[in-house]
Amino acid sequence: MIYKDIIETIKMIEEENLDIRTTTLGISLLDCFSDDYKKTSKKIYDKITSISKDLVKTANQVGDEFGISIVNKRLSVTPISLAHAKSVDEYLEIAKVLDKAAKDVGVDILGGYSALVQKGMTKSDEIFFDSIPYVLEATDNVCSSVNVASTKTGINFDAIKKLGHIIKKTAYLTRENESFGCAKFVVFANAVEDNPFMAGAFHGVGEGECVINVGVSGPGVVKTALENMQGATLDEVAEVIKKTAFKITRAGQLIGNEVSKRIGVPFGILDLSLAPTPELGDSVAQILEVMGLERCGTHGSTAALAMLTDAVKKGGIMASGNVGGLSGAFIPVSEDNRMIAAVEDKALNIDKLEAMTSVCSVGLDMIAIPGDTPESTISAIIADEISIGVINNKTTAVRVIPAYGKKEGEMADWGGLFGVAPVMSVNPYSSEDFVNRGGRIPAPVHSFKN
């Protein structure tokens, strides 16, 4: 064993915040759904608590032995809209059971209060949509997501139209808590079925009985590696990012396999995503700054982020045969202190963020907008972002929080992992007539590959 390799690993863990961001245990609930929601609820509770009873303990133990902490332990379940409950109250009961199960097994968050409506909505999907604001208000640990479009099917504009209303209602119902409910809700295009990251994780219907998916991060490690590269050309920079991503992924693969072996659940995928946390030095925006941009959001940011995302994927793919999920870079505003600084310095606005999402792994994430933003404007923000995903054959997502009662420049503070967000301005001109058309945007021409 080479001395400098060991010291490098220790430094990554101790000083540069290298960690395993999450181990997410995906559980299929398909066999729990029945026509009686009470039976469904009981089966769901029993199945979740029996499969995941050792998850937290085991993950902590493995983290301890390898000296690298597994920060979050989470669950993802089959999209709950498939339970086909008959009323909002029934869905709410099921959601409360999910919340209780998550608390009883000690996980941080449970994802999968989800619906896939990219082509159309069933009657129960419509009831499910109505239940979302109440669920986000009544539960602590349940995250919700909906997939409203895919490259293959096009965009369900009727669903997008409803979502503006749903997001505003959620913001209102959770107004005492800085409209926090909206931070637990994501709208997707091309949602992936094995993503371990929240709030968008769910256990896809094409997945097995249960599976362990691991999310690795480490923006601090990449930042430190690049700090020693002043004056290097961009291809040299890309090479270093790739090598760093390789090392981080290998650590995740090892830990994921070990957790999977010990709890007897098959290993699914490893998602290497540079995901920031509010902690100092754990920032994606700062990587762009180290590359030579004065502030994240200035001209050149999209190019820098594109290179970063691509190099991360290349390193990850070499390191593990099971790379999946979203793998790339996340740019959630509230969770990244350099991103927040960029907004405050007026270097970064929602339009530039939208451009950046066309080259990174997700989308408009954790962005606070004024509380009086019209429903149709929120729907239109979603429509723009979702179109980027559909046309570019990639996953995109929207998680915006119209912070109740707040105006541009004020702060919305959710604390902990969710961070603090400066309220950002949106375009003042109306999109209402466009959104009200509803219907569908047909699938793009390049989706016809058969």
Add this chain to the structure above:
Amino acid sequence: MKAIITVIGKDTTGIIYNVSKVLSKLKVNIEDISQTVMQGEYFTMLMLVKIDEKECSFKDVKEALSDLGKNMNLSIQIQKEDIFDAMHKI
């Protein structure tokens, strides 16, 4: 089980002695040791050790070393060897 112990901190007398004493009490065998003082001040030591799980658990060793670290104002880590192999070997 093989593990790597790293000790980093300000150089002072008795670091190797005290770490070895803790390990010997727990019947942990030291297989390799490498140590240097960087910039004449910072002590860094790596040890490759073998833990006999019949004698003591990984957790016991980790706790004993962490207590010693606190007393001597050193950072003492112990990790399974596999993590270094995974990250640095193709």
